[in-house]
Amino acid sequence: MQRQHDRKASKRRDQFTEQEKQSRINHSKRSVGKHEVWSWTAATKQSLCLMWQTVKVQLMLSMSFLVAVVWYCRRLYSFLAQLLKRWSIYLQRKLIRNLSVLTEVDLLGYSAREWKGETKQAKHMREAYEELFWSYHIKYLRQVRRDNYCVLRAVLFQIFSQGIPFPSWMKERDILKLPEKLLYSQGCNWIQQYSFGPERYTGPNVFGKLRKCMETLKTNWTEISATKNNEERANMCNTLFSDESKEHKLYEAIKFIMLYEVVEAYEQIKNREEPVHNLFSLLLARDSSSDPLSFMMNHLNSIGDSICLDQVELFLLGYLLEVKIRVYRLHRFNTEEFQVNYPDEYRREWNEISLLTEDDRYYHIPLFRM
Secondary structure, three states, rough: OOOHHHHHHHHHHHHHHHHHHHHHHHHHHHHHHHHHHHHHHHHHHHHHHHHHHHHHHHHHHHHHHHHHHHHHHHHHHHHHHHHHHHHHHHHHHHHHHOEEEEEEEEHHHHHHHOOOOOOOOHHHHHHHHHHHHHHOEEEEEEEEOOOOOOHHHHHHHHHHHHOOOOHHHHHHHOHHHHHHHHHHOOOOHHHHHHOOOOHHOOOOHHHHHHHHHHHHHHHHHHHHOOOOOOHHHHHHHHOOOHHHHHHHHHHHHHHHHHHHHHHHHHHHHOOOOOOOOHHHHHHOOOOOOOOOOHHHHHHHHEOOOOOOOOHHHHHHHHHHHOOOEEEEHHOOOOOOOEEEEEEOOOOOOOOOEEEEEEOOOOOEEEEOOO
């Protein structure tokens, strides 16, 4: 009995041991499985972390590069914008400084800026400008450089910009030969004392300089008057009237033509030939211009240097260029001399140009709008 009992106890122990072993084996297998799963998860996480670190570094480098590019582009854009702005201002100032006839401005706006205050003169001028605006339909003006070529500049600019052709008498003659003709045909040796405005040049080379002036006038007048397109002609005028050297040649050529015509009129009066226009008689009746030499020395030589054309010379200018010059004299507002024509006798076929002056010294160009 005892042995049977011991065998049963031993069998139970063996079964328990076998179960324990199996349990341990199963537990060990589960532990190994869990470890394998953990190892795979950890490896995956580690790989992902490494990949993210790499991608993160690349992203940060890319973002830094993009930020640097954007910053550089903005700085470059800002620099170029500033450079362009400065260059534009420089060109604008240079153009405004060189362009002797500026672009149009509003008439009443110009009046308000130039004649501020409540003085009697300021009120008088503002009233004159308002009269031009409402009664004469002058809505704008072009300012002309204020120097002693001012009136010649204002007249020639309008002749060129309107495409007005040569005067009839000028078409029949070669104006390039007028300097030599004055010397050899008229015997005017004193022409060597001719002075070119601010240059105040005299001497034996006067004929060469006068011929260059006449060539400049003829070439530019011919070219511009032959241009039918208004915009193209305006651009040509702006180019011409921003070249001071060419401008002065134009004005000196006109001055010389005035002198030449006075010489011819003087010879006709002296020789009692065909009657001359009464403006020549008026001009030669002055003590300061009783003959062509005194007219040149006392008047023409100073034009462009220290004086402008006076009223009598404006008559002569309009007569020679065959244009009716209508002048609005603002300082003569509310008088009969507010609007004056030079010359007062003109032909119907002559073209008309207009000037505006506040003091009979400096002139601007009025522009009409309905």
